[in-house]
Amino acid sequence: xxxxxxxxxxxxxxxxxxxxxxxxxxxxxxxxxxxxxxxxxxxxxxxxxxxxxxxxxxxxxxxxxxxxxxxxxxxxxxxxxxxxxxxxxxxxxxxxxxxxxxxxxxxxxxxx
Amino acid sequence: xxxxxxxxxxxxxxxxxxxxxxxxxxxxxxxxxxxxxxxxxxxxxxxxxxxxxxxxxxxxxxxxxxxxxxxxxxxxxxxxxxxxxxxxxxxxxxxxxxxxxxxxxxxxxxx
Numbered sequence: 001x002x003x004x005x006x007x008x009x010x011x012x013x014x015x016x017x018x019x020x021x022x023x024x025x026x027x028x029x030x031x032x033x034x035x036x037x038x039x040x041x042x043x044x045x046x047x048x049x050x051x052x053x054x055x056x057x058x059x060x061x062x063x064x065x066x067x068x069x070x071x072x073x074x075x076x077x078x079x080x081x082x083x084x085x086x087x088x089x090x091x092x093x094x095x096x097x098x099x100x101x102x103x104x105x106x107x108x109x110x111x112x
Numbered sequence: 113x114x115x116x117x118x119x120x121x122x123x124x125x126x127x128x129x130x131x132x133x134x135x136x137x138x139x140x141x142x143x144x145x146x147x148x149x150x151x152x153x154x155x156x157x158x159x160x161x162x163x164x165x166x167x168x169x170x171x172x173x174x175x176x177x178x179x180x181x182x183x184x185x186x187x188x189x190x191x192x193x194x195x196x197x198x199x200x201x202x203x204x205x206x207x208x209x210x211x212x213x214x215x216x217x218x219x220x221x222x223x
Contacts, residue, residue, distance in 0.1 A: 043118075043201065043213050043214060043215035043216050044156070044201060044213040044216075045213075046210065046211070046212075046213075049210060059210075088153070090155050090156070092155075099144045099146075099161065099205055100146065100158050100161060101146075101158075101203075101211050102158065103148075103155030103156045103157070104155050105154060105155050106153065106154060106155045108153065
């Protein structure tokens with residue numbers, strides 16, 4: 001069966017520090033991969049999605065970036081965090097031909 | 113531009129009664145709709161979906177209804193149970209695997 005894991009689960013970082021959130025999917029090949037953010041009191045916002053290695057599409061301009069160094073690995077990064085980057089970040093995957101997106105456990109980021 | 117809207121941020125229902133969660137959309141090109149359930153500090157879990165060629169899909173206590181002419185879908189939970197208390201997101205998809213989510217509705221089931 002397919003599984004998705006992301007880490008770390010919680011992170012407290014000072015303003016201006018770098019960020020790296022990692023996500024891996026097991027049990028499938030060539031998945032579509034996504035990074036979402038849920039800010040307090042708001043819905044789920046798509047940040048990045050990838051249909052293949054090295055192929056990243058950004059939905060919202062910001063100081064975050066994403067990379068896909070391997071087929072089943074998706075990384076969310078920032079060189080310098082802002083206070084507004086605080087939130088709950090979710091990695092997700094879907095099969096290439098599937099309609100359903102499955103989410104990881106989420107990562108709480110607090111920028112102080 | 114909010115293409116998928118959940119206009120009720122919260123809903124309280126008595127245990128055993130029916131919970132009805134509503135969702136409206138503006139893009140007539142959406143061809144698949146999904147409902148997700150989310151507990152605090154966890155990722156959303158998939159609940160039920162419906163294709164645009166159908167008007168109803170049922171799975172146990174959960175039924176999703178789609179009214180294409182009104183661009184409206186709803187999730188019915190009957191009977192409601194305490195474990196159903198969570199935030200519910202509706203989502204729509206068009207072709208390229210990108211889900212568009214509503215803002216979510218917090219459902220509270222009261223004993």
